[in-house]
Amino acid sequence: MTSADDDTLVLPVVPPAALEEAPAEPEWRPAAHDEDDFHPGPVGRVARRVCWVLLAWSVVLVPANLLSPLSLDQTTVTHLTEAVIFAIIGLSLNVLIGYAGQISLGHQAFVGIGAFTTAYLVTEQQLDFFFALLVAAVFGGLQAAILGAVSLRVTGLYFALVTLAYGAFAEQTVFGIESLTRGEAGMTLTRPSFFASEERYYLLCLGFLVLVVWLDWRLTRSTAGRALAALRENPRVASSYGINVKAYMMVAFVVAGVFAGLGGGLFAARQSVIVPTSFGFTLGLTFVLMTVVGGLRNRTGVIIGAAFFALLGSGELVHWLHLDGFFAETIGLPVQFVPLVVGPILLLLTITLHPGGIGQQVAPIQGWLAGRRLDRHAGKVREVEVSDVRA
Amino acid sequence: MSVLEVDDVSIHFGGIKALQNISLRAGEWEIVGIIGPNGAGKTTLFNCITGFYTPSAGRVRYRGKDITRLPVHRRTALGLGRTFQNVGLVKNATVLDNLLTAQHLQVGYEPVTGILGSPATFAEEKRLRDRAHQILELLQLEYVARERVTDLPYGVLKRVELAAVLATDPDLLLLDEPGSGLGPEEAEGLGDTLLTLRKEFGLTIVMIDHHVPLVTRVSDYVYCLNFGEVLAEGRPDAVRSHPEVVLAYLGDDTESEVPV
Amino acid sequence: MSTLGQELITAAVIGVLQGSIYAMVALGIVLVYRATGVFNFAQAEFGTTALFGAYTAHVVWGWGYAVSFGFGLVVGVVMGLLTEALVIHPLRKASRVTLLVGTAGVALTAIGLQFWKYNETLIMVMPRISDGFHQTKYGSPTDQQLITVAVLVAVTIALALFFRSPWGLAIQAAQQEPVAAELVGINVRSVSLLIWGIAALLGGLAGILAGPNTTFSAAFLSFGAGGALLPGFMAAVLAGMRSMSGAVAGGLVVGFVEQLGNLTLLVDVNGARAMMLFVFLLLVLLFKPSGLFVPRAVTA
Structure with a gap:
């Protein structure tokens, strides 16, 4: 190292004379970032605050039947809990597909491993639920790391194939080991007594979702997230920035696996019973659907997309919209199959017409809530020649 | 040597x-x-x-x-730092983000600590941003710091790329x-x-x-x-x-x- | 030991018979990949859609077998053409991962439509072309399976002849140099439609021929997702995603590997066939990712 580069780089205070003449930039001007100077007026501030309070109330208190005029029945609360758990799983898949650019069609296996680990430790070994959740998260990370080690050799589309085979292998072979999973008989899991009520369990899952959102947010705002963004788009540039491409790919896998393992553990305690076929291929495809429709790399979008598909699948959404009759009788489609028919159509519409997904649709509102002007064009996704995966 | x-x-x-x-x-200080x-x-x-x-x-x-x-x-x-013939930058990221990414090896915390979000990482992130701004100022690129790379004309990109390579120290x-x-x-x-x-x-x-x-x-x-x-x-x-x-x-x- | 030997031969016989289905699926995957660089996750679903079409015509509407068979193929081909027109073409500039999600979406749409129409019918049976079977020392092949092998041979020969014809050569030119092909008057778009049509036809043949081997229902995806898609893809990987003859050989090998899961040796292992396929796929991708059955001319 030369004298100029010690720990804190000493830069000349005054730019050298040679640099003082800025090269001519005749046509191009940077776009005005006027939102920097925008501060909402008093009315705007109050309006935003009211919206925030309403939002928090409807997400935290209403489902838990606290300070709420609605008295939701237990089944509805369970379905809302499922929506929260799906959001955790969606964020997990978003790390893989969105950040690392690796498409996983076997994510149901990631979740299933977390679920069966938790169920086994709590039911068969009588261990503490939270300890079991921790182990499930670790196992989730571990199996993802092993699969990730494979993906370092086979990337992109071949990796999707590996995950497809892995999903079938996990469902039929691993989850079929009866001494661990009780096979088709299935496993039940008793929650800790404090969280036995559906309302409290909802709040617990919501707490874990907040934790996952925090970790995901810090991931994107720290060195690991930047490294992933660089290597997804252009591994050559990433490595010339000094990023160990393989190591950071593993980071993405482990993070995704930990989130999925955690989501699986929570999933197991929500279901009355889990069987190997709970984690079939269609579930994995639903995970991909909700993440892509929600909007890759868009936290809010993924959460809303996941919740949307969960509520669609449990029939809750159809029920709220009073469409039960329409689906069941007019077009002859039982409610549990609605996501399978509606979902793919939404997916195809999303990727062909609206690549930003739900995240793009809610971006204007999100920006407004964050104290900016209402900008209808906020969050528009302009995908540019992202260097393609090798295949 | x-x-x-x-x-x-x-x-x-x-x-x-x-x-x-x-x-x-190539000898020391040679071009x-x-x-x-x-x-x-x-x-x-x-x-x-x-x-x-x-x-x-x-x-x-x-x-x-x-x-x-x-x-x-x-x-x-x-x-070793290099630039590419057809501009080696992360195109979907902003200029500032590129300079932050380029400082990858100077980051003073572990990736895991960053994901957990310990307070020290916030301070370190600020230091990295400050250094990025210093380099941009030196190359008179401060005015594009928040622009996305794809939105910039080629001539500017060549200088941004130089700034990014300098950020790798x-x-x-x-x-x-x-x-x-x-x-x-x-x-x-x-x-x-x-x-x-x-x-x-x-x-x-x-x-x-x-x-x-x-x-x-x-x-x-x-x-x-x-x-x-x-x-x-x-x-x-x-x-x-x-x-x-x-x-x-x-x-x-x-x-x-x-x-x- | 001799039982193991006999079991292995049985696995080979049944594997080849079953593998001819996978070979047909793999041919479609390879064709599409060569032409458009797309990993088509809807390939097996062309088969189920065609099968549901044939089933509807034959069993529900009471049409003749041959007519129903043809109708099923038409349904499959229409689905292939729609896929190209509504998904592949609009996404031609998107990344390959997006395209993959797109074809997975097509597969799911097909599954969804099948659910919609048939969620009340628990078990469906597509009759065989002929009910005969041949009892041998090494398993008992049915007429249906033998017909499948014959169709595979015929299809392979037809494809080989087609790609050596002036038309076929023009298509290959269009795939390698789209711009130049446009200049000499080849319509790249119709070539793309043609390829997707042929691929869907292959998928449809595989689906309708394999349909009678098991009962099926809309709720249990015996052919599409788990059944033929994965082995078909593995066969295509063995072919390096490019070689047509490799796809056929790969299909037969994958059929054999899958049958190894039925050995008495593995009787205590649940899901041994899924395990064999997963392990085999990993071994291939780790040690020979360029494929096993790749003619020299293709690798160069």
Whole structure:
């Protein structure tokens, strides 16, 4: 190292004379970032605050039947809990597909491993639920790391194939080991007594979702997230920035696996019973659907997309919209199959017409809530020649 | 000791010999120019030096250390920084984010700590941002800090790329056509910038360029490549008027000097 | 030991018979990949859609077998053409991962439509072309399976002849140099439609021929997702995603590997066939990712 580069780089205070003449930039001007100077007026501030309070109330208190005029029945609360758990799983898949650019069609296996680990430790070994959740998260990370080690050799589309085979292998072979999973008989899991009520369990899952959102947010705002963004788009540039491409790919896998393992553990305690076929291929495809429709790399979008598909699948959404009759009788489609028919159509519409997904649709509102002007064009996704995966 | 030594490097792809017994040296604080017609193997040579290709034969040394088989990111850690012919930046990210990413090896916390979001990482992130802004100011790029790379014109991108490479804290800078797309006056400005950077950062620079006047002005030593071999080397003026160099550039020897 | 030997031969016989289905699926995958660079996750679903079409015509509407068979193929081909027109063409500039998600979406749409129409019918049976079977020492092949093998041979020969014809050569030119092909008057778009049509036809043949081997229902995806898609893809990987003859050989090998899961040796292992396929795929991708059955001319 030369004298100029010690720990804190000493830069000349005054730019050298040679640099003082800025090269001519005749046509191009940077776009005005006027939102920097925008501060909402008093009315705007109050309006935003009211919206925030309403939002928090409807997400935290209403489902838990606290300070709420609605008295939701237990089944509805369970379905809302499922929506929260799906959001955790969606964020997990978003790390893989969105950040690392690796498409996983076997994510149901990631979740299933977390679920069966938790169920086994709590039911068969009588261990503490939270300890079991921790182990499930670790196992989730571990199996993802092993699969990730494979993906370092086979990337992109071949990796999707590996995950497809892995999903079938996990469902039929691993989850079929009866001494661990009780096979088709299935496993039940008793929650800790404090969280036995559906309302409290909802709040617990919501707490874990907040934790996952925090970790995901810090991931994107720290060195690991930047490294992933660089290597997804252009591994050559990433490595010339000094990023160990393989190591950071593993980071993405482990993070995704930990989130999925955690989501699986929570999933197991929500279901009355889990069987190997709970984690079939269609579930994995639903995970991909909700993440892509929600909007890759868009936290809010993924959460809303996941919740949307969960509520669609449990029939809750159809029920709220009073469409039960329409689906069941007019077009002859039982409610549990609605996501399978509606979902793919939404997916195809999303990727062909609206690549930003739900995240793009809610971006204007999100920006407004964050104290900016209402900008209808906020969050528009302009995908540019992202260097393609090798295949 | 030379900063960079390339000894008898050859590489072939299938039956095509892209480089044959290339030797090159760059000393401390030197600026070395590489010229040659398209397809002469200049970028291939860079790829061998920076680790994107492994030579079929020969050695690459950095300050005496053999780095022939070192992965790209390890060479960056040693102090090699490079720019790309068609702009090597993360295109979907902002200029500032690119500079933050480029400081990857200077980040003072572990990736896991960053994901957990410990308070210290926030302070460190601020330090990285400040340093990025310093570098942008130095290259008079502060006004594009928040722009997305894809939205910027080519000429600006070339300078942004230079800023990003400087953020990796290099010791040896390898520039692949820094002057492409610049007019004669801008090329003049670029030459000044390079000379200043060498002085301020104590850099050794190896650059490929087609702007022969630019290369001649700033370089201490010039290599001319053709068909994967060193055609001529020496002081800039000597190489420029070397008959074979003139021939390689023009196809015949109707002029005595390499054109602009 | 001799039982193991006999079991292995049985696995080979049944594997080849079953593998001919996978070979047909793999041929479609390879064709599409060569032409458009798309990993088509809807390939097996062309088969189920065609099968549901044939089933509807034959069993529900009472049409003749041959007519129903043809109708099923038409349904499959229409689905292939729609896929090209509505998904592949609009996404031609998107990344390959997006395209993959797109074809997965097509597969799911097909599954969704099948659910919609048939979620009340628990078990469906597609009759065989002929009910005969041949009892041998090494398993008992049915006429249906033998017909499948014959169809595979015929299809392979037809494809080989087609790609050596002036038309076929023009298509290959269009795939390699789209711009140049446009210049000499080849319509790249219709070539793309043609390829997707042929691929869907292959998928449809595989689906309708394999349909009678098991009962099926809309709720249990015996053919599409788990059944034929994965082995078909593995066969295509063995072919390096490019070689047509490799796809056929790969299909037969994958059929054999899958049957190894039925050995008495593995009787205590649940899901042994899924395990064999997963392990085999990993081994292939780790040690020979360029494929096993790749003619020299293709690799160069």
